[in-house]
Amino acid sequence: KAGVTQTPRYLIKTRGQQVTLSCSPISGHRSVSWYQQTPGQGLQFLFEYFSETQRNKGNFPGRFSGRQFSNSRSEMNVSTLELGDSALYLCASSSSGAGGRETQYFGPGTRLLVL
């Protein structure tokens, strides 16, 4: 099976712009989670989707949003970008929603640089 794919891999934006990141989970996986990774804060949970519904949400401002489509692909959007949004954004998929404790498999990430 193909792994989790994320596009684009690298992105440069300026403050105030918005950005959309895409994630395609492993075939058959219905749950997608998003994480922000920075040197200072480490890995922080953004949100989790299962069957097009947001199941959990982390402590991020409303500028961060996401959605999941019927084919389980997911997008996350960040509006009004700030310098502090520069990070590696990781997407992870897991097989089902039962209990949510299944192993998550990660994509290569999207490196976002905000200037």
Next chain:
Amino acid sequence: AQTVTQSQPEMSVQEAETVTLSCTYDTSESDYYLFWYKQPPSRQMILVIRQEAYKQQNATENRFSVNFQKAAKSFSLKISDSQLGDAAMYFCAYRGAQKLVFGQGTRLTINP
């Protein structure tokens, strides 16, 4: 809220030796999973090993094994016969009912 603590920001080991990475966690949940993930310099996060909290037997995957002490809320990773390819950031993670929570990571260096 659940927290995961990795007290060793950096570790180094000689090739072919054994190294143990520490992890402690705090939770009031009884049903949870624990994971060790590896993130090499290429940045792809890879699952190393996982442990279900209800299982008393420690998980093992080839050269990787864990020491799971549920009462002490400790979950250490032992890497035997260390190889150059083991060099990476290692993250301990907890998953309960809500979300995956990561520790701050341990950077492991392998000395040839």
